[in-house]
Every structure is written in C-alpha cells, then in structure tokens.
Amino acid sequence: MIFKNVSKSKLILALISIVITFFVWQQGLRDSLNRPSVSFDISQKEQEIAELSVQSIPINLKKFFIINDPVDQINKSLVAVSFEELTERNKLIRIISSESNDNIIYKNLSKDFENKNFKFLIEELEKKSNNNSYNPNSDKFDLFKGDRFLYHLLSRKFDFDDSSVITKSFSRKMFLKILAIRLIPLLTIIIGSILSLKILWTTISLKKFSWQEIKSLDLELIDMVLLIAGGFVVLGEVVSPLFSISLVELFSKNISNELSQSFKIFFGYLFMAIPPLGIVYYQIKSLNGEFTFKKDYLQFNFLPIKNAIIQGIKGWLTIVPFVLLISLIMNSLIDNQNGSNPLLEIVLNNNNYLSFFLLFVTTTLLAPLFEEIIFRGILLPTLSKDFGIISGITVSAFVFALAHLSLGEMPPLFVLGIGLGITRIASGSLFSSVIMHSLWNGLTFLNLFLLRT
Secondary structure (H helix, E strand, O other): OOOOOOOHHHHHHHHHHHHHHHHHHHHHHHHHOOOOOOHHHHHHHHHHHHHHHHHHOOHHHHHHHOOOOHHHHHHHHHHOOOHHHOOHHHHHHHHHHOOOOOOOOHHHOHHHOOOHHHHHHHHHHHHHHHOOOOOOOHHHHHHHOOOHHHHHHHHHHHOOOOOOOOOHHHHHHHHHHHHHHHHHHHHHHHHHHHHHHHHHHHHHHHOOOOOOOOOOOOOOHHHHHHHHHHHHHHHHHHHHHHHHHHHHHHHOOOOOHHHHHHHHHHHHHHHHHHHHHHHHHHHHHHHHOOOOOOOOOOOOOOOOHHHHHHHHHHHHHHHHHHHHHHHHHHHHHOOOOOOOOHHHHHHHOOOOHHHHHHHHHHHHHHHHHHHHHHHHHHHHHHHHHHHOHHHHHHHHHHHHHHHOOOOOOHHHHHHHHHHHHHHHHHHOOHHHHHHHHHHHHHHHHHHHHHOOO
16 A cells, blocks of 8 residues: 555645645746747857857857857847837847838837937937938947947948957957857767767676665655655745745845845745755654754765766766757757746846855756755655666656746656756766756856856
8 A cells, every 4th residue: 555554744845735736836847938049149149159150269169169150140039029029129139230110110119128328329310211321429439339230230320440349359258158168068968979979888698787785765655745846846935935035135135136046046945955954854854853963864975976976977977978868859850949937037137146156056966956955865765765776767867857836847857857867877976967957057147147148
C-alpha cells in the first residue's frame, strides 16, 4: 500500500494542497502564454552589438560574424510585429531603420510615445521626411548618447559623425562581447556532444549504466505531496509572497525601480524557500528524533569536493546539447513562443550593479541549492525507492519543469531535469547536481549580461 497508516487530518491536508496546487499551476501556465518570449529581445540585442562592433571585426572574420546587415535584420524582425505591440524604443528603431517612410504619418505618431525625448525625435524625423536634405546639428541628439545604438542609427539617418560615442575602444569591447556570445555556447555544445558520445559508447560497451547507491529518507508519497503541494506551492508560492512583497515595498520607497524589483525577487525567493525547507527539517527530525547539520541526510557527499565539482561540470556540459536541441525543435514547430521566465527580461534590461549582484546570487546560488534539495534531494530518491530509478528521474523532472510555470519552456526544462537527475544518481552526490544547476543558470545569466548594450 502506498499510504500506510496515514491519519485523516494528514490526508485531508494533502488533498486540499493538491486542489490548490492544481488551480495555481493551471492559472500560472495559462498566464505564461500571455508573457512575451525573451528570445525576440535577445536576438535584437545580439544584432545591436554586432552592428556596434563592425569597425573592429577583422575583415577575414566578418563573414562569420556579420552574415546579413544587422540593422536590416532588426528592422525585418520589428516589421513582423504589430507596431502597437512594440516598446517605444523599438518603434523608433523601426521608423529610423526603415529604408522608405512613405507609409509613415509622423503627425499621428506622437500619440504613441509618452517619452518627451522620443516625441522630439518624431518631430525631427518628420522634418527629415519633408526635406531629405535636412541635417540638424548633431548637438541636438546629445541626450541620446546614453543609448549608443539609437545614437548610431540617428547618425546614419541625419548624416553626422558618431565616432565620439562609438569609439574604437567601445567597438572593440562590443567585438569581444559578440565573440563570447557566439563562441561560448558553441564550445559548450561541441565539448558536451563529445562527452555524450563517450558516455553512450561506454554504456553500450559495458551494457549497463553505473548508478551510485542512492539513499532516501524513509518518507511516503503523501509526505512528498505535503512537501511539494503544501510547502512549495501553497505556502511558498501563494502565502510567502504576501509577506516578502510587503516587506520590500515598506523599505524600498526611496530606491530605484530596478533595485526594488531585484530586492523583491531576492527576498521573494528567500521567503518562498522557508516553508518547504521547514517541512524538510520537520520530516527529517520526525524520522531521526533530531536534526544535526553534521549528518548528511540528503547525500550531498561534498567530499572529495574535487570529484563532486567535476561530476557537476560533466553533467552540465553533457546536457547542454540536448536542451538546446529541444529548444531548436520547439522554435521550429511553434513560431513566437510565449512564456519566457520574466526574470530573463529583468536581467537583460538591468543597468544597476547592486541589482545585478542580487539577481546573480538568486539565480546561481539560492535557486540551484533550494530546488535541488526539493527535487533531487527529497523527491527523486523517494520516487526511485517506490517506483524505480527511471520513473524517479522522469517524474521528478516533470514536476521540476511544471513548477517553473512556463508552458513554452517546459520541454527544455524537462530535459534539464532529466540531466540533473542522472547526474545526481550517477555521481551519488546532491552537491554535483547543485553545481550543474548553478552552471546552467550561470551560463544563461552570463549570456544575458553580455547582451546588455
């Protein structure tokens, strides 16, 4: 029997938690369809960096980095989207980068802009449209120097020199960025593919996969329901945000919106982690009569630390090609996928370094540690004990993907969860899967950091 000697109160609590979780998750997945995909912004940022780096790219390498004119590529992408759905900046970029403005009526465009500086630009573009020889003094556009790509487009449109802003050193910096953006994922995919083939060959040769001994806490499935549905969802995702958001709003009245947003994410994650980790603490204490930090209840197996780290790195490298392959397949099957994690857009457009640091700590330290404890430290071993290792890895990966509440990202997250589960069991170390998860989030974070212009 799955549920042995379960009290009625515990069973009722579990059922209530499941019902609430169902409604919370189905609403979260539906809401994710209304969130835009960050891939559009990522692609545009990459093209902007490519355009700003043109003068520093060696001639013999240009064909590898600049296949088509970046400004044309940006314009084509923006034209494919309804004008009303674009941000004010993208509306301007679309107008400025258009070869022909015959269909643009500037007098009616002012209403689409709240930013007074952008309204001023519309007036200048109208003058240019009425008189093609109109080229005002470049000093007029000094207020746009902070947005170097936009300033560069204006220099092309109004025929003035932008070398004081797009300097050679800045262009070289942009070239190094585009080099890293293109080469880091490529090298990761190549190394990961070689490692995958090597592991596959070894497995076929030995006719078995070397699983390490997996130790699970003596928990029942109803304990998993209470942990995931009750602790993670009801208390963590529904109740905790009420406290964390109120706390940050109370102390963030005089700080920037970017910093306030990052504090909400940082403390939101801390508050969300407290209830399920509290349940884990209680479950361990009820099983052992005490809770001692010295005891490795979840099989972290830190030592030897070098081996645990190497296993985590190998797991990360091995899974990258598979996750990216699934992402490519999804992109080819479904155009304009929505549902990107809103955190990605926040990181991409953030310019406050303290805010960036808080987001970095949240995504690369707090999230991997907390999620691995729940999904690979508790859920995976318990499921493996009752249903076998393959089922344990598969179900825990599915719940992990589902918990991120992003319908568009579920397939790649499911594959990532499979990889994290395999690493956890193949290495016999939860710390290895934490390292792997941290590296995955860290690479995503690094890519978004590099894309900032």
